[in-house]
Amino acid sequence: MSEPDPPLAVLLELTHRCPLRCPYCSNPLELERRGDELDTATWRRVIAEAAELGALQVHFSGGEPTVRHDLEALVACAAGLGLYTNLITAGVLLDEARVGRLVEAGLDHVQLSIQGVDAAEADRIGGLKGGHARKLEAARWVRAAGLPLTLNAPVHRQNLECLEDIIALAVELGAKRLEVAHVQYYGWGLKNRAALMPTRAQLERATELVEAARVRLKGVLVIDYVVPDYYAQRPKSCMGGWGRMFLNITPSGKVLPCHAAETIPELAFERVTERGLAEIWRDSPAFERFRGTSWMPEPCTSCDRREIDWGGCRCQALAITGDAANTDPACGLSPRHAEILALADAESARAAPAFDYRRMAKPLAVEA
Numbered sequence: 001m002s003e004p005d006p007p008l009a010v011l012l013e014l015t016h017r018c019p020l021r022c023p024y025c026s027n028p029l030e031l032e033r034r035g036d037e038l039d040t041a042t043w044r045r046v047i048a049e050a051a052e053l054g055a056l057q058v059h060f061s062g063g064e065p066t067v068r069h070d071l072e073a074l075v076a077c078a079a080g081l082g083l084y085t086n087l088i089t090a091g092v093l094l095d096e097a098r099v100g101r102l103v104e105a106g107l108d109h110v111q112l113s114i115q116g117v118d119a120a121e122a123d124r125i126g127g128l129k130g131g132h133a134r135k136l137e138a139a140r141w142v143r144a145a146g147l148p149l150t151l152n153a154p155v156h157r158q159n160l161e162c163l164e165d166i167i168a169l170a171v172e173l174g175a176k177r178l179e180v181a182h183v184q185y186y187g188w189g190l191k192n193r194a195a196l197m198p199t200r201a202q203l204e205r206a207t208e209l210v211e212a213a214r215v216r217l218k219g220v221l222v223i224d225y226v227v228p229d230y231y232a233q234r235p236k237s238c239m240g241g242w243g244r245m246f247l248n249i250t251p252s253g254k255v256l257p258c259h260a261a262e263t264i265p266e267l268a269f270e271r272v273t274e275r276g277l278a279e280i281w282r283d284s285p286a287f288e289r290f291r292g293t294s295w296m297p298e299p300c301t302s303c304d305r306r307e308i309d310w311g312g313c314r315c316q317a318l319a320i321t322g323d324a325a326n327t328d329p330a331c332g333l334s335p336r337h338a339e340i341l342a343l344a345d346a347e348s349a350r351a352a353p354a355f356d357y358r359r360m361a362k363p364l365a366v367e368a
């Protein structure tokens, strides 16, 4: 067995707590509780192990990472080890002083999520009254502090109509990058798929808008565009390939090859409290299971894209075909491709049901 290259980035899910309740949240349906979260000393050790392993970037995520009062200490730890630090946040708990403390700690970049442009509608989608207004304030503090800002806009059938305004908002807020990301159907997104699935006409219009905006805003705003898998012809290179570039660590310390990997029942995940990060990355059975190309079925095995998209997404293969080891059905060469297209057409054709909002057993006090 050859030694894998080090990961480019580690994503630390410091907590699953969040004041928002997005119906497409990538966190698992079974959210980890506050009492199970790793403590500051353990996160510091994990960050040091990530640096030792050769990772270059640390992404502080969640849930909402700013609910952790030790965020500044963890950012300072990562920055002190020379790691690039990115905060992935909903922004609603930030204030100007905290942004200043994060800058002092060495934070390099902020990625802020938005649900739309109309405050009432964005608050309805995110499930937090007043959330949109707080996000706008947070974005302005981030820019005023001199931090580069990326806006992340998860899009779906209930907000795609305001895509043009989302792009304009990104420019107005001084973001350098906008991620227009069609929501992914795992976890809460899968549960709410019928409420989120865009129509083919919406998708085509959105793609045209993005292409035109990319030309118009060249040098002003970079727009990343993630298309919905269900309408794709070739799958995305999920996580840049399983166990190749990224790892996720859950609030309680489970090490995952991707944020949705826990949906695959055959996999067992090791914890940073039980074994070193380097050992887990090198030979944990959960990482080895779909690493490289040897696990692949046909048509991937003989396909010249097998080291480009790495067979697509394992969690999607499981969700649609019932077997995580199948070719991602988003691929037009998959024998199950027609099923995913039929699902997209059927779900987008019917009236959207009410959202089944993300929820924890014990919500945060700040929740509306």
Ligand code: SF4
Residues within 6 Å of the ligand: 018, 019, 020, 021, 022, 024, 025, 026, 027, 062, 063, 064, 089, 090, 113, 358
């Ligand atoms: S997707 Fe929404 S609910 Fe989930 S962590 Fe992000 S802001 Fe919170």
Ligand code: SF4
Residues within 6 Å of the ligand: 234, 235, 299, 300, 301, 303, 304, 305, 306, 307, 309, 310, 311, 312, 327, 328, 331, 332, 333, 334
């Ligand atoms: S057959 Fe497999 S490797 Fe080829 S494009 Fe489809 S998913 Fe990718």
